[in-house]
Amino acid sequence: MRYRSQKVAYLFFATSILLLSLQILYGFIMGFAHVGYDNLHEVVPFNAARATHTNLLVVWLLSGFMGSAYYIIPEEAERELVSVPAAIVQWASLVVVSVTAVIGFHFNWWEGRKFLEIPRPLDYLVVVNVLLFIGNIGLTAWKGRRFTTTGMVLIAGLTSAALLYLPGMITFDSQVYDSYFRWWVVHLWVEGVWELIMGSILSFLLIKLTGVDREVIEKWLYVIVGLTFLSGILGTGHHYYWIGTPGYWKMIGGVFSGLEPLAFLGMALYGVTMSRRGGKRPENRIALAWTVGCGVMSFVGAGFLGFAHTLPQVNIYTHGTLVTAMHGHLAFWGAYAMVVLAMISFAMPELTGRKLYAGWVPEWAFWTSNIGMVGMTGAFAVAGITQVYLERKMGLDFLAVQEAISVHFIGLILAACLFTVGIGLYIWNFIQYGLPKDEAIQPGGSA
Amino acid sequence: MLSKSQARNFFLGFTVLFSGTFLALTVDSIRQVPARSHEDQMTAQVVAGKEIWETNNCMGCHTLLGEGAYYAPELTKVVERRGEGYLKMFLRDPQAMYPGRRKMVQYNFTPEQIDEVIAFLTWIGKIDTNGFPAAPDLAPLAGASTK
Ligand code: HEM
Ligand code: HEM
Ligand SMILES: [Fe+2]
Numbered sequence: 227m228r229y230r231s232q233k234v235a236y237l238f239f240a241t242s243i244l245l246l247s248l249q250i251l252y253g254f255i256m257g258f259a260h261v262g263y264d265n266l267h268e269v270v271p272f273n274a275a276r277a278t279h280t281n282l283l284v285v286w287l288l289s290g291f292m293g294s295a296y297y298i299i300p301e302e303a304e305r306e307l308v309s310v311p312a313a314i315v316q317w318a319s320l321v322v323v324s325v326t327a328v329i330g331f332h333f334n335w336w337e338g339r340k341f342l343e344i345p346r347p348l349d350y351l352v353v354v355n356v357l358l359f360i361g362n363i364g365l366t367a368w369k370g371r372r373f374t375t376t377g378m379v380l381i382a383g384l385t386s387a388a389l390l391y392l393p394g395m396i397t398f399d400s401q402v403y404d405s406y407f408r409w410w411v412v413h414l415w416v417e418g419v420w421e422l423i424m425g426s427i428l429s430f431l432l433i434k435l436t437g438v439d440r441e442v443i444e445k446w447l448y449v450i451v452g453l454t455f456l457s458g459i460l461g462t463g464h465h466y467y468w469i470g471t472p473g474y475w476k477m478i479g480g481v482f483s484g485l486e487p488l489a490f491l492g493m494a495l496y497g498v499t500m501s502r503r504g505g506k507r508p509e510n511r512i513a514l515a516w517t518v519g520c521g522v523m524s525f526v527g528a529g530f531l532g533f534a535h536t537l538p539q540v541n542i543y544t545h546g547t548l549v550t551a552m553h554g555h556l557a558f559w560g561a562y563a564m565v566v567l568a569m570i571s572f573a574m575p576e577l578t579g580r581k582l583y584a585g586w587v588p589e590w591a592f593w594t595s596n597i598g599m600v601g602m603t604g605a606f607a608v609a610g611i612t613q614v615y616l617e618r619k620m621g622l623d624f625l626a627v628q629e630a631i632s633v634h635f636i637g638l639i640l641a642a643c644l645f646t647v648g649i650g651l652y653i654w655n656f657i658q659y660g661l662p663k664d665e666a667i668q669p670g671g672s673a
Numbered sequence: 674m675l676s677k678s679q680a681r682n683f684f685l686g687f688t689v690l691f692s693g694t695f696l697a698l699t700v701d702s703i704r705q706v707p708a709r710s711h712e713d714q715m716t717a718q719v720v721a722g723k724e725i726w727e728t729n730n731c732m733g734c735h736t737l738l739g740e741g742a743y744y745a746p747e748l749t750k751v752v753e754r755r756g757e758g759y760l761k762m763f764l765r766d767p768q769a770m771y772p773g774r775r776k777m778v779q780y781n782f783t784p785e786q787i788d789e790v791i792a793f794l795t796w797i798g799k800i801d802t803n804g805f806p807a808a809p810d811l812a813p814l815a816g817a818s819t820k
Contacts, residue, residue: 272744273732273778337730338729399720400706451684467805468738468803469802470706475698475702542804542805546741546747547743618809621812628775
């Protein structure tokens with residue numbers, strides 16, 4: 227690290243890791259419920275567990291993005307953050323909002339729109355929180371000594387993510403409009419502006435880790451995010467096939483969402499080719515493994531498995547089945563969880579001055595969590611495809627089919643255990659690093 | 674070879690072009706949805722039912738129009754599938770009908786609230802969904818082979 231204020235990133239990273247562990251706990255609650263062990267039903271009914279699982283996911287990813295920005299922007303702008311106290315206040319309010327929301331879910335306090343369950347009063351707090359965050363990094367960049375493409379794409383991604391949260395706050399009497407504008411948040415986040423955040427973090431990491439010329443890396447960053455918007459904006463149409471919207475969305479959504487994998491193929495090639503081309507073997511090899519792994523796994527989870535059910539001919543049968551859960555897990559993992567874990571793996575030695583990236587713990591954390599997540603995806607896939615054939619294509623009763631496929635949830639739980647071991651090792655490594663230290667600051671560090 | 678500024682123009686150009694197209698299509702969709710969803714039949718009772726649907730996060734177990742969770746039945750066509758009488762009885766005490774099955778929350782709805790939920794689900798069932806959920810296309814084959 228080059229600037230003292232970068233240390234504030236640690237708070238966000240630690241929060242990310244903590245919320246990830248909680249998210250996994252609620253995943254297990256749902257996994258067991260699917261097998262029939264719904265003993266917690268009276269205390270944590272399935273819908274409470276689900277809202278907690280997915281909202282914790284979103285919050286820990288956002289916290290990871292924010293930590294990454296607080297780390298990256300000073301370095302890109304070549305100056306200290308304008309206000310560290312503001313960043314700390316912003317962190318504290320993020321924690322307060324998410325803890326309140328999660329507790330509320332257990333007492334039937336929510337909005338009941340998938341992924342946007344946070345109750346309205348808390349939405350306003352989220353807005354204030356995000357304004358504080360954007361203001362802080364925006365001003366830092368503005369007053370900085372240089373504007374870099376990496377920094378600008380990151381800020382553009384974060385700012386548009388904030389703006390796109392707003393359509394999710396409009397209320398409608400009609401379920402159709404509710405759904406229509408819910409996708410402006412959910413889809414335009416993960417298949418739009420979050421890809422700017424992901425791409426720019428990857429770009430930062432590749433510049434630091436591979437030694438390839440910044441101009442080359444940033445040029446391809448533009449190409450990748452260009453492909454994102456080329457396909458992803460009209461690709462929103464793949465959610466407008468069956469909700470009461472006009473039939474032309476089948477054509478438009480099918481064609482453009484069919485192109486979306488190109489952006490993720492770009493991310494995968496980006497990581498693989500840049501890391502080969504650089505010829506520099508970074509000391510922190512595990513950070514590079516997470517970086518390249520992120521590109522590759524995002525292509526598998528989002529690109530390949532997304533394409534598998536995005537054409538309307540397929541989607542009419544798979545829509546709203548466990549096939550979607552299969553894709554949701556590997557896509558979120560490969561693209562967004564892995565980019566945050568890559569950034570943390572890169573930043574921790576820089577923040578603390580301790581080089582704990584060699585050895586078996588971080589290595590096994592990487593492989594075990596990835597193999598576990600691939601196993602979970604496989605279990606969801608087998609359950610989902612069977613569900614599609616029995617329920618949607620043969621017309622059997624929903625619950626009868628669920629009983630027939632519940633055995634695959636035992637598989638899910640076993641794979642999830644492996645995944646959890648991997649995450650446990652990652653957390654152990656994170657704890658071993660300890661707290662950030664001023665001695666770790668290297669003012670003349672590489673740009 | 675592609676230069677950095679060409680790459681930037683590629684990004685900015687397509688972003689502007691497709692954002693504009695998307696907004697135009699949104700305007701057109703909003704123009705067509707009222708007829709496709711029979712907005713004239715969206716009574717106060719229907720809206721009240723939607724409110725119950727949302728404040729209890731029914732979507733955390735069920736899917737509606739194919740969106741939601743994969744733990745409990747798809748409800749877009751539930752009124753057509755089960756009939757109002759069944760649903761009235763079921764919603765009064767969801768676990769009584771088939772004890773020992775996967776559980777739904779007991780909400781202790783009043784009869785008016787049950788009517789509102791059913792009105793909402795009835796309205797949903799009439800939306801023109803471009804054919805979702807599809808008729809099970811392999812069912813005839815399966816029937817033929819077991820006969
Ligand atoms: C490790 C243990 C985990 C288990 C056992 C687990 C299990 C589950 C289950 C059972 C569901 C609900 C499916 C339904 O509606 O019936 C779910 C939803 C979801 N989980 Fe997990 N999960 C785990 C970890 C994760 C992780 C690490 C991520 C992200 C990287 C994740 C992302 C999601 C998402 C996005 C959904 C919503 C999917 C959709 O609506 O299509 N989960 N999970
Ligand atoms: C990293 C990027 C991505 C993430 C995190 C992601 C995650 C998700 C999640 C969580 C859902 C369920 C949403 C809900 O029901 O509220 C979903 C649905 C869907 N995704 Fe993705 N996705 C990504 C990229 C893609 C791509 C590139 C494609 C297409 C090529 C795609 C195709 C789909 C489709 C068709 C659905 C609707 C499934 C249904 O009808 O039930 N996704 N995605
Ligand atoms: Fe999408």
